[in-house]
Amino acid sequence: MIEEKFDAIVVGAGMSGNAAAYTLASRGLKVLQLERGEYAGSKNVQGAIMYASMLEKIIPDFREDAPLERHLVEQRFWMMDDTSHTGMHYRSDDFNEERPNRYTIIRAQFDKWFSRKVKQAGATVLCETTVTELIRNTEGRVIGVKVDRAGGAIFADVVVLAEGVNGLLGTRAGFRETPKAESVALAVKEMHFLPEEVIAQRFGLSGNEGCVIEAAGTFSQGMTGLAFLYTNRESISIGVGCLVSDYARTMESPYALLEQFKNHPSVRPLLKDTEVKEYAAHLIPEGGYKAIPQLYGDGWVVVGDAAQLNNAVHREGSNLAMTSGRIAAEAIFQVKSRRDPMTAENLRLYKTMLDESFVIKDLKKHKDMPALLHTNSQNFFMTYPQLMSAAAQNFVRVDGTPKIEKEKATLSSIVKARSRFGMVSDAVRLAFAWR
Amino acid sequence: MSDAPTPKPAAQAAGRAGMKKELPEHFKAYRHVWVAVELERGQVHPVSFELLGEGRKLADKLGVDLAGVVMGPPGEETNQAIREAFAHGADLAYLVEDPILRDYRNEPYTKALTDLVNAYKPEILLLGATTLGRDLAGSVATTLKTGLTADCTELAVDADKSLAATRPTFGGSLLCTIYTLNYRPQMATVRPRVMAMPERVERPIGRVIAHPLDMREEDIVTKVLNFIPDGQSNKVNLAYADIVVAGGMGLGSAENFQLIRNLAATIGADFGCSRPVVQKGWMPAERQIGQTGKTIRPKLYIAAGISGAIQHRVGVEGADLIVAINTDANAPIFDFAHVGIVTDAVRFLPALTDAFARRLSPHNHDKLAG
Amino acid sequence: MHIIVCIKQVPDSAQIRVHPVTNTIMRQGVPTIINPYDLFSLEEALRLRDQHGGEVTVITMGPPMAEDALRKALTFGADRGVLLTDRYFAGSDTLATSFALASAIEKIGQLYGRPDIVFAGKQTIDGDTAQVGPGIAKRLDLLQLTYVAKVSAADPGKSEITVERRAEGGTQILKTRLPCLITMLEGSNEMRRGTMPDALRAARAEIVTWSAADAGIEDLTKCGLRGSPTVVKHVFAPSARQDKATMVGEAGDLPRDLADKLLDDVFTRQPAILIAMSALSSL
Numbered sequence A: 001m002i003e004e005k006f007d008a009i010v011v012g013a014g015m016s017g018n019a020a021a022y023t024l025a026s027r028g029l030k031v032l033q034l035e036r037g038e039y040a041g042s043k044n045v046q047g048a049i050m051y052a053s054m055l056e057k058i059i060p061d062f063r064e065d066a067p068l069e070r071h072l073v074e075q076r077f078w079m080m081d082d083t084s085h086t087g088m089h090y091r092s093d094d095f096n097e098e099r100p101n102r103y104t105i106i107r108a109q110f111d112k113w114f115s116r117k118v119k120q121a122g123a124t125v126l127c128e129t130t131v132t133e134l135i136r137n138t139e140g141r142v143i144g145v146k147v148d149r150a151g152g153a154i155f156a157d158v159v160v161l162a163e164g165v166n167g168l169l170g171t172r173a174g175f176r177e178t179p180k181a182e183s184v185a186l187a188v189k190e191m192h193f194l195p196e197e198v199i200a201q202r203f204g205l206s207g208n209e210g211c212v213i214e215a216a217g218t219f220s221q222g223m224t225g226l227a228f229l230y231t232n233r234e235s236i237s238i239g240v241g242c243l244v245s246d247y248a249r250t251m252e253s254p255y256a257l258l259e260q261f262k263n264h265p266s267v268r269p270l271l272k273d274t275e276v277k278e279y280a281a282h283l284i285p286e287g288g289y290k291a292i293p294q295l296y297g298d299g300w301v302v303v304g305d306a307a308q309l310n311n312a313v314h315r316e317g318s319n320l321a322m323t324s325g326r327i328a329a330e331a332i333f334q335v336k337s338r339r340d341p342m343t344a345e346n347l348r349l350y351k352t353m354l355d356e357s358f359v360i361k362d363l364k365k366h367k368d369m370p371a372l373l374h375t376n377s378q379n380f381f382m383t384y385p386q387l388m389s390a391a392a393q394n395f396v397r398v399d400g401t402p403k404i405e406k407e408k409a410t411l412s413s414i415v416k417a418r419s420r421f422g423m424v425s426d427a428v429r430l431a432f433a434w435r
Numbered sequence B: 001m002s003d004a005p006t007p008k009p010a011a012q013a014a015g016r017a018g019m020k021k022e023l024p025e026h027f028k029a030y031r032h033v034w035v036a037v038e039l040e041r042g043q044v045h046p047v048s049f050e051l052l053g054e055g056r057k058l059a060d061k062l063g064v065d066l067a068g069v070v071m072g073p074p075g076e077e078t079n080q081a082i083r084e085a086f087a088h089g090a091d092l093a094y095l096v097e098d099p100i101l102r103d104y105r106n107e108p109y110t111k112a113l114t115d116l117v118n119a120y121k122p123e124i125l126l127l128g129a130t131t132l133g134r135d136l137a138g139s140v141a142t143t144l145k146t147g148l149t150a151d152c153t154e155l156a157v158d159a160d161k162s163l164a165a166t167r168p169t170f171g172g173s174l175l176c177t178i179y180t181l182n183y184r185p186q187m188a189t190v191r192p193r194v195m196a197m198p199e200r201v202e203r204p205i206g207r208v209i210a211h212p213l214d215m216r217e218e219d220i221v222t223k224v225l226n227f228i229p230d231g232q233s234n235k236v237n238l239a240y241a242d243i244v245v246a247g248g249m250g251l252g253s254a255e256n257f258q259l260i261r262n263l264a265a266t267i268g269a270d271f272g273c274s275r276p277v278v279q280k281g282w283m284p285a286e287r288q289i290g291q292t293g294k295t296i297r298p299k300l301y302i303a304a305g306i307s308g309a310i311q312h313r314v315g316v317e318g319a320d321l322i323v324a325i326n327t328d329a330n331a332p333i334f335d336f337a338h339v340g341i342v343t344d345a346v347r348f349l350p351a352l353t354d355a356f357a358r359r360l361s362p363h364n365h366d367k368l369a370g
Numbered sequence C: 001m002h003i004i005v006c007i008k009q010v011p012d013s014a015q016i017r018v019h020p021v022t023n024t025i026m027r028q029g030v031p032t033i034i035n036p037y038d039l040f041s042l043e044e045a046l047r048l049r050d051q052h053g054g055e056v057t058v059i060t061m062g063p064p065m066a067e068d069a070l071r072k073a074l075t076f077g078a079d080r081g082v083l084l085t086d087r088y089f090a091g092s093d094t095l096a097t098s099f100a101l102a103s104a105i106e107k108i109g110q111l112y113g114r115p116d117i118v119f120a121g122k123q124t125i126d127g128d129t130a131q132v133g134p135g136i137a138k139r140l141d142l143l144q145l146t147y148v149a150k151v152s153a154a155d156p157g158k159s160e161i162t163v164e165r166r167a168e169g170g171t172q173i174l175k176t177r178l179p180c181l182i183t184m185l186e187g188s189n190e191m192r193r194g195t196m197p198d199a200l201r202a203a204r205a206e207i208v209t210w211s212a213a214d215a216g217i218e219d220l221t222k223c224g225l226r227g228s229p230t231v232v233k234h235v236f237a238p239s240a241r242q243d244k245a246t247m248v249g250e251a252g253d254l255p256r257d258l259a260d261k262l263l264d265d266v267f268t269r270q271p272a273i274l275i276a277m278s279a280l281s282s283l
């Protein structure tokens, strides 16, 4: 047994855990962080977008040494049918600013860097150590954790659960339910390697500029799903994600969808001659506001994906994770500074502070979105992309048909595919959910 | 060593890498190619013959002699080793004969070989990358303070007569060519089965230069208390088998390896596996084929349910004919196999065993001929 | 007993990529691990220490980040880590590496007690030469026991050790004197899982970090590139075979038909195989 007691134990060294551990340690608390992976980031899906302003709040000068891949100057949204895509394309030189707003990162490296910062801030970080159980006293208050090593019971005033989307510890302890199949997406992802020059040329980038493509359409076979492609310095991250319940319903495999997407004529040229190195599959919480569980209790708080804090609509996760981690740490610090015990009552401060932040406000705003996209997935991900494509093609193709007839044809094809009423109602509901 | 009188920072020294200096005077006398003939318990390791074959080519290219170096106890077995050295291409032999050399031990063997080198000065010294060769080569090279390139896959002589030793690096993902430019001898080890076996031509024993060991048993600290030969039953001679059948993780379970053993028994093959199979405990370690297992060079290699990772590939590339069975048409093994079948190995192997049995059956000689 | 274990931090070669254009190793994102062979030696060292008492010191020569490998070794239960790091060591081959390590081991001996046993790995997965261990033994004038499958008996009091050593065609039972250098055979033991107290100690341990000078090395010409008689002239990717496998059979084929097609193909290509097979076969 270990006699030593910590002020806080942080379970997990992902974005949220690192943010929490860093914030706690740099405020002088005695912190132990436990990570089951071989190193921080080893279990995390690679290649992602990182939002600078949330990290700035934690490590203001992170740009000096964080492993950042490219800053984003361009975003493309594609609606795809089997042979075409209709797109929106936004690019601005304004993003070539001194302190760019969004970067692509490779999580394995980024998390390692973050973890180094956590250690430098004074936390004790143990990897390859899985927390197996929360230790509670007779009143049910969490007072420590057990790990999968001999002699592994260790105590602290508060445990920060930053264990990611699976959140086994919290569910096992009865703090929340296992996420439902319709509120988690399963994403699969590959890293494709390419020389830097080729990436620059293929996507029209110079220097450290980066580009993102996000796509929805028929490749997901009518399931609620999105595909994405991010440019890193010497690689491209590409993946698709669909709701777990949809996979179960359609018996589709995520890898098959990814293959479909990769073989789409609009995507294939972007991947030419690449060397695929890494595959990964990971869950994304997509239940939104309605799926957020209890966030605190006697001796514990939960942050990041484990608390379902993920904005599926905007494809944001790591920023919510970082922010919730930081806010939880600040709340704990305040309670600690007042020399108050880490009771549920005192830790409610975390929820109060989080409610005031963009995290909860954004999630609340889109609270109806996940359900809508889910129940109408056939329309949003199959019918509309096809219609959009047909309309665009009809518009672009010059074949001697009078323009007036073209317009009529487009309209009637739309009406045939989806009743006018259905379209209007989808549009209205989408607008409401977005509002 | 005082070849660089003013200490330079390492970064600058890097510029030296490609430079060939005038060979120091005391190394100029070093000539001829030597191959250590590995004798253990009366058996010459076949890698020695493969090395003699390769050494012959180097010696011819350089216009020098090829010598076999035999170290062993007095007696017929050592004599036989000398005879074999000549039969496999040596022009002459060096011999250190002493009862102390009955079993391999590092101390006396290091002394024997180091003394020979100092006395007769070869420019190239080759050893097998076996347990004996690797144990000995490191000690000898360190004593002589010369360069040693281990586990080479290719040996050549370049335009200015230096030994260009090529070996895999980073787990076989890359190859590199290494030189020992300014020191002699240039030492290299080569793994069994990497070089082709030369033809054996019976010849009379030629010139043999004997050198004393000059050591007493009392001087040697390490004692061999016992030698337990590998039992005949589990003796694995995979590296030298003519036909090899191997299974990988694709077979799915330990039980399914019976299919591999059945096929092997039917066609007179030896059998092996990929590394994860050993890690699973489905096969013993000595059956592992690949970078960290055995290198094989059979006439026929049949790989079932093996993906063909680079570490596996480097161990089997020398096979004359590689047949791969894999459910995944994109498995990397099809990049270097000669014949491929996309099918479930578990279902296919019994049919294959059966088909071989039919062809090989003595009642089927008509088919055999056709 | 004082036991020193040499470990090396290596890139996990399963995850190495070669840049398709420049043919250089792309280390980006490639995780590093303790050379797997070194773990068998480390575990044996820990076992001997647990039996006989004493300390295990692990040493590595490498870049500053090799500290991670030492810390991990401490997690397993080693007592002390020494990192040998200096730009003068860059580009060392086996001879220069064994010189630097041998010098540092001598220094460790002076500071923390003469070693009874020095362990090295059988080989590394990046250098893969199996020469550094023997090199260290020679330089320190230690008796050398390579490819050890089992340490059958060790008696630090009498300075004796008996081991089973893998030889070609059999196992040697060898008895020798301490101090000696041992390299363990893979599979000879299984690395333990460090305890929580060890893991906690490791996470906070001070790693002794030495430059060449700290290790008592005066003659820098024996280090790094300058101390290396071998010179790597060029590095290149293995040439890919142009022709891929000929695929035999069609989708609907029954296993039996497929097998016959395969045999036809094989025996047409290499009739000699059938002859070899007939000679070897049990039928």
Ligand SMILES: Cc1cc2nc3c(=O)[nH]c(=O)nc-3n(C[C@H](O)[C@H](O)[C@H](O)COP(=O)(O)OP(=O)(O)OC[C@H]3O[C@@H](n4cnc5c(N)ncnc54)[C@H](O)[C@@H]3O)c2cc1C
Pocket (backbone or CB within 6 Å): A011, A012, A013, A014, A015, A016, A017, A018, A034, A035, A036, A037, A040, A041, A043, A044, A045, A047, A048, A049, A050, A051, A129, A130, A131, A132, A162, A163, A164, A165, A169, A187, A188, A189, A239, A282, A283, A284, A303, A304, A305, A306, A310, A315, A316, A317, A318, A319, A320, A321
């Ligand atoms: C394919 C994909 C793409 C994404 N793209 C983006 C993007 O572009 N931008 C964005 O902002 N977000 C993105 N996200 C979401 C983002 O990755 C997550 O929201 C974020 O990583 C959540 O951080 P976290 O710290 O809560 O969880 P994680 O990063 O999952 O970390 C949890 C950690 O806890 C450890 N752990 C778990 N259980 C235990 C235990 N019992 N004991 C010890 N350790 C434990 C795990 O090993 C892990 O390291 C993406 C997600 C996926 C799957």
Ligand SMILES: Cc1cc2nc3c(=O)[nH]c(=O)nc-3n(C[C@H](O)[C@H](O)[C@H](O)COP(=O)(O)OP(=O)(O)OC[C@H]3O[C@@H](n4cnc5c(N)ncnc54)[C@H](O)[C@@H]3O)c2cc1C
Pocket (backbone or CB within 6 Å): B171, B247, B248, B249, B250, B251, B273, B274, B275, B276, B277, B288, B289, B290, B291, B292, B293, B294, B304, B305, B306, B307, B308, B309, B310, B311, B312, B315, B325, B326, B327, B328, B331, B343, B344, B345, B346, C012, C013, C014, C125
């Ligand atoms: C330092 C180092 C050294 C290594 N040394 C070696 C070595 O010496 N030897 C070695 O082999 N490996 C070695 N490896 C491991 C190597 O990288 C691979 O992991 C290993 O070769 C893969 O083994 P596998 O092909 O059996 O398994 P997998 O990679 O899992 O492949 C299984 C294959 O079976 C196929 N399959 C699945 N089901 C079936 C079926 N029913 N019928 C037919 N096919 C099926 C799959 O499509 C797949 O291609 C080493 C790795 C490292 C890091």
Ligand SMILES: Nc1ncnc2c1ncn2[C@@H]1O[C@H](COP(=O)(O)O)[C@@H](O)[C@H]1O
Pocket (backbone or CB within 6 Å): C006, C007, C008, C035, C037, C038, C059, C060, C061, C062, C094, C097, C101, C119, C120, C121, C122, C123, C124, C125, C127, C128, C129, C130, C131, C132, C133
């Ligand atoms: N840089 C190094 N630091 C510490 N030990 C090393 C180093 N290089 C090699 N070794 C040791 O020598 C063994 C054999 O290495 P090698 O000769 O490179 O195959 C390794 O398993 C290590 O124990």
